[in-house]
Amino acid sequence: MRFWLLFIPILPLWATWHQAQGLFTQPQAAAYCQELKTEGKEWRLPQIYELFRLKGDPAYPKDTSYWSANSVSGIQKSSAGGEVQTAADKDQMPAYAFYLQDGDISITPKSKKIHILCTDTQLKPQSERSFSKIDSGILDEDFDIVWQEKDKQTRELKLDYTEAAAYCEALDLHGLSWRLPTLEELFSLVEYRFIRPTLNKTFFTHTMQRYYWSATQHSKKQAYVVGFKLGSVATSSQSNRSYLRCVSEDIP
Secondary structure (H helix, E strand, O other): OOEEOOOOOOOOOOOOEEEOOOOEOHHHHHHHHHHOEEOOEEOEOOOHHHHHOOOOOOOOOOOOEEEEEEEOOOEEEOOOOOEEEOOOOHHHOOEEEEEOOOOEEEEEOOOOOEEOEEEOOOOOOOOOOOEEEEOOEEEEOOOOEEEOOOOOOOOOOOEOHHHHHHHHHHOOEOOEOOEOOOHHHHHOOOOOOOOOOOOOOOOOOOOOOOEEEEEEEOOOOEEEEEEOOOOEEEEEEOOOOEEOOOEEOOOO
């Protein structure tokens, strides 16, 4: 199972890229981009969502990974159920490496040497998501959909892909029509400020840390899943069993 991540923000069309020669650790990659001076531009190591915009670009070789500036968060779930900052040195936390051709993201030790791209665009943080609780579920104002609200009885339900799609379509809840979310909709819930799970628990309670089905197929036998332990996305055999959370376009 290969992991990959994506973000929704669209980058300016005038973004330019610099591909360095050689292999670098992640700290070396960040320093290289910062020290790069060409035409008076300021360069930096890109975020995951910025690299994702280049996914599938034939200008970049297959099976080649590039460093992102993103590291695994140091915020973890405590034994009491709350969130606490770990004592681990931030520099020791692994980072995310990105395969441009297939969108694969791997959590990689910063000491590993891989390729880098630098960007000269101004850094824009991930946008704040807009949710609100309503009688029929969780209103997602960015996508104009309603998310199914889970409880202790439904949170651990695991089905294969076909069963999950049928479950959502047959769901009799609040008089709405339901379906599996697209990959973009499902992944938009990921917030990298947190891990275990990587999402806003104020709204999305009873969320398991492992993989959830999206409706987006990778092939006739595989579909995409999103994991909320570290905010990863993978391709999974449709015969595997994963968690699910349905959505509806019927806005009350």
